[in-house]
Amino acid sequence: MLTALKDIIRHFRGDDDGAALVEMAIVTPFVLLLSAGVFEFSNILNTRMLLDAGVKDAARYMARCSSDWDTCSGYATNLAVKGAITGGSARVTGWTTDQITIKPLFTPAIDAATGTELYLSSTSNVVVVDVSTSYPYPDLGFWSYLGFGQLTLKVAHQERVFGW
Numbered sequence: 001m002l003t004a005l006k007d008i009i010r011h012f013r014g015d016d017d018g019a020a021l022v023e024m025a026i027v028t029p030f031v032l033l034l035s036a037g038v039f040e041f042s043n044i045l046n047t048r049m050l051l052d053a054g055v056k057d058a059a060r061y062m063a064r065c066s067s068d069w070d071t072c073s074g075y076a077t078n079l080a081v082k083g084a085i086t087g088g089s090a091r092v093t094g095w096t097t098d099q100i101t102i103k104p105l106f107t108p109a110i111d112a113a114t115g116t117e118l119y120l121s122s123t124s125n126v127v128v129v130d131v132s133t134s135y136p137y138p139d140l141g142f143w144s145y146l147g148f149g150q151l152t153l154k155v156a157h158q159e160r161v162f163g164w
Helices: 002-013 019-064 069-082
Strands: 100-108 126-138 152-161
Touching: 002 126, 019 069, 019 100, 019 126, 069 100, 069 126
Parallel strands: none
Antiparallel strands: 100 126, 126 152
8 A cells, every 4th residue: 555655656756747737726815815905905095095185175175264164164074075065976985974073273373382483373373174084994805804803094184274
């Protein structure tokens, strides 16, 4: 029995037929996993960029809006999520206006600790609008099988207020 096994092994030892097939069988699953990971990561990055664009648009709108705070913030949240002041279609599926936070910050024009002028202003305080969002990424797809937990994308942007 042992000599028969040695004869079989000796026969295949010098034979290169099928080596490429075996190599492909070993490499293919890793290449497919890598490709799936790249596609999922690019989708996450694209979503993050759309959230960033929406938050920046809302902050710029709030910084230059000449109406009252409540009216402007309503328009700005819709602008962030849907890309238009009224109407529009969602930039990111599942992103709602409830996930947008808009708040004014009253920042000193001059840093009290160092005396550095932070903002050129005739007043001691400058109003800065802070727009932020927190978006739970709905599905990690392939990455969830690797043990990655829920992903939450957080984006914020600040603009100095020129309007009102």
